[in-house]
Amino acid sequence: MMPALEARDLTYELGGRALVDGIDLAIGKGRFTVIVGPNGAGKSTLLRLLCGELAPTRGEVAVGGQSLRRIGAWRLAHMRAVMPQAAELNFPFLVSEVVSLGVDGIGRGLTRADRAGLVRQALDRADVAHLAARYYQTLSGGERQRVHFARVVAQLAAGRSVESQQILFLDEPIASLDLRHQLAVIEEAKALAGAGVTVVAVLHDLLLAASASDDLVLLRAGRLVARGPAEDVLTHARLAEVFGVALTSPVLPTQPWAAIPAAGGSAQRL
């Protein structure tokens, strides 16, 4: 089967230095892939290359077998959504309006009621429905991240009627979240993957990455070190070599946290 997302000899140079260096990668449809690596390994740069935000110096990215260069921004927006690390908003938008941005453009073919429905669902899925009438600027960093998660979920939902193969890119989506919401966002991403959406995320938390992902992509200094299931990638030798840490147990420990199903409502979904 054709990979949903493919990189060939992907290289990005800035000021004569290769931030991403000759990466070959193929990611299957519906897989949850997490990019890991120490600081400065090129994780975010790789993600920005894969989603089309940066144009590679060399090599190319293909989505569904088609070169990214030949896909316009408009069509691409139906095929993939990108959740940024942080997005500053200098204008007093309401939370519901920020989420609507995900469907205002590419959801133009839908009815107004349909768009409103998608926004409502996305607000629920990211557990921010209670914030809908708040100003985005008054939210905490974690709440903002959840709002953007809702926005990309809404964008995917709006694009689904046009493009069946979709990719979700997440750049450190849980960096500012409390534990419960970290788990919740990861669960939602896994659920999307289960529904056939290819998910590519950058995560810092190795344990969470290991437990959540189908595949890990380990980077160091812009190069691909290893890829595959977590237990194959995060070996003692590699952890020592790449991260400079040693495991205190013979095998990779499992994620110690689990979400407690709450009494009802939206919290249960998360």
Place this chain on the structure above:
Amino acid sequence: MSLPFPSRLRVSRRALILGSLAAMAARPAPAQAPRRIVSVGGAITEILYRLGHQDEIVGVDTTSLYPAEAMRTKKSVGYVRALGAEGVLSLQPTLVLALDGAGPPDVLRILEQAGVPLTRVPDDPSREGVIRKIEIIARAVGAQDEGAALIREVEGGFSKLTEERNAVTRPVRALFVLSLQNGRPMVGGRGTTADAILSLAGATNAASALDGWKPLSDEGVIAAAPEAVVMMAHGPSGAGTDPFTLPAFASTPAAKDHRLVVMDGLYLLGFGPRTPAAAGDLMTALRQAPRR
């Protein structure tokens, strides 16, 4: 077509509050009514007063400082270059006299369009220029006789001035300082009214190397080597500053005798009927024994 005007809006009442220009507004004046003149330019107002037509003036601009009564008793139409068309029209003028440079040009155009007789008065800083101003204004208000008398008087003044000037053996080298903002002098070079009045007063312009009103550097002041400094009593920055407290001026010949002449701005630079007298006063002041 009927527009839904709010009934609270009583324009005429507001106009009453503004002054006496109310009820008859914008109605054509009867043929025999007295002339209503809007005078735009200090020299024009001065000449109208001298021609005895001051009672016909209904509005003056803010440069009409002489006689002082003009600004007190007439409506102000604002700065000579920032007139408002409706403001002028509200005075129901039967004649607008506008000195060169009055405007904005579009406002004058609207006034002409409105059928208000508009006479533009050229402003040439010279003996001939003053005579022409009087001629044009006298003709416009039908005061040819008074005009001729005034011209005779002014001509007489200029002739007397010429005689006095011819008696000057060595012209004084004078620098006209318009303002001294932050100690930076703005001086009158060639082509300015200052240059003209200095030459009428038999003085040499120490800044004749410059064209127009220009800031002069400290070294420029020293190089100009003025024997006297002329300033306006009501200049843009007032006449508070004594130039000789500034190092550059302190080293000029003028500083030695503390030769500083301070005179009224409009009197000195207005180029109206008082110009011969102003030039004469300036000449006397420049030649007078140093003050102090």
Place this chain on the structure above:
Amino acid sequence: MKAASPAHAGLQGLRTRPLDQRVPIVLGGLALLLVAVSLVSLGLGAVGIPVGRVIDALASAFPGAPAAPPGDALVVLQVRLPRLLLGLLVGAGLAVSGTLMQGLFRNPLADPAIVGVSTGAALAAAVVIVMGPRWFGAVPFLALPVGAFCGCLIATLFLYLIATRDGRTSIATMLLGGVAFGALAWAFMGFLSYLSNDQQLRDLNFWSMGSLSGSTWAKTAAVAPFILPAMALMPFLARGLNALSLGEAEAFHLGLPVQRVKAAAILLVAVMVGASVAAAGIIGFVGIIVPHTLRVLTGADHRLLLPASALLGGALLVGADSFARTVVAPAEMPIGILTAIIGAPFFLWLLLGRQRGIGA
């Protein structure tokens, strides 16, 4: 958060309504305000004309209507009406330009004057005033408006070119470029004022203050073909500017042709600011006051913000002008001074508010 006064609660209620409910309320309200301000403006003036006669004079413009007294007709139809229309066009143009600029730069403090667009127009006009007589013997008819417009376009294109690399415009570079360009332009202005004679100096000074005095039908007719088409095109940018407020990368992810939207916004700003500056000189702060007030009251969505800016901008400038030309009647106050008196404290308040983190 403030205590929830009924007015505050009412506004919050309006604010949280869906866009399609807010649009008719806000635009309808602003249109009413605009009509009211326009009628007051037509009724007010140094020449006192009772309301009934103002209506008669307006009606006399239509064929078949009874003629009004010629004095009334002149003042209402030749002085007040063109001035009203020019004020509406310039006010709307400046306010919408401010809104576009702020959306483009994702910064509520951005203003055509800040990125050097107005300065470019002003410099070009100064060149015309000072050099015109040297080159052509006199300032040619229409040279001032055409010059200001060209200056505006050149400034904008120059900024766009220095700030664009590989088809992407860096907002930071553009802002810095604007500051540098502004400094350069003011230096040239200083040089020009050195070259100019007494009268030119005063012309420059007067012109840089901005005024609607001297509005004629010809001027209004010259400005309308620039501002009206720009207004007609502006709704097409609304969604794009909304997406752009998240950032250029995010806007691209949402499917926006980012470069095209930015280029279009820049062009519209140049056209509207150039025409406004040419017709009325530099009138500051309208582009800051209007969009900011509207964002707080009715929301940041550009689909509503842009048309609302046009309406409120027109109303604000016409209202300010009505005041400027009646308060010291029969003289008048330059409107640029008036908008600066209202606008500068507003701007400071805005800055302080942002410092305290409640910036909108």
